[in-house]
Amino acid sequence: MAEIERRSEEASAHIRATIMNEFCEVMHKTGLSPIAVMRLAAQAVGSIYREVADVHACPDGCPCGWRPHEVSDIEVLGAALASACRQHRRSQDLRLMRVIGSA
Incomplete structure (x- = not known):
């Protein structure tokens, strides 16, 4: 994998996790x-x-x-929004999963 692709995937995972966390928090706090x-x-x-x-x-x-x-x-x-909305979730990618504890 090229360096730029790796960095792009890491950035995408980080942004997605950040937005998902904030999304859930806003829904919880506001009831929207x-x-x-x-x-x-x-x-x-x-x-x-x-x-x-x-x-x-x-x-x-x-x-x-x-x-x-x-x-x-x-x-x-x-187009990016529409494409992401239409994509069916692939099998769980362990790299994107939130770490809950430690072994």
């Missing part, structure tokens, strides 16, 4: 329905995109080189 909390999470991702895009749209930009393209970026984000 799952879809209401998911809508709020989607709005949060959108506002993060806007904030990051605004910083990267400055003439000086960022040394990372990314330049936002709102229309295509939103299409990519929407």
Whole structure:
């Protein structure tokens, strides 16, 4: 596996675990329905995109080189969301499971 793929998978697992933990906590604390909390999470991702895009749209930009393209970026984000929603969960990946105790 290439280094970039490994880092991407690790980042994906970390982000997913973080969002799942916060999702469950928000539902528990607020009593909101799952879809209401998911809508709020989607709005949060959108506002993060806007904030990051605004910083990267400055003439000086960022040394990372990314330049936002709102229309295509939103299409990519929407496609990623739709794809993930349609995927059936594969068998449990032990790397993604939360450690509960120690042996």
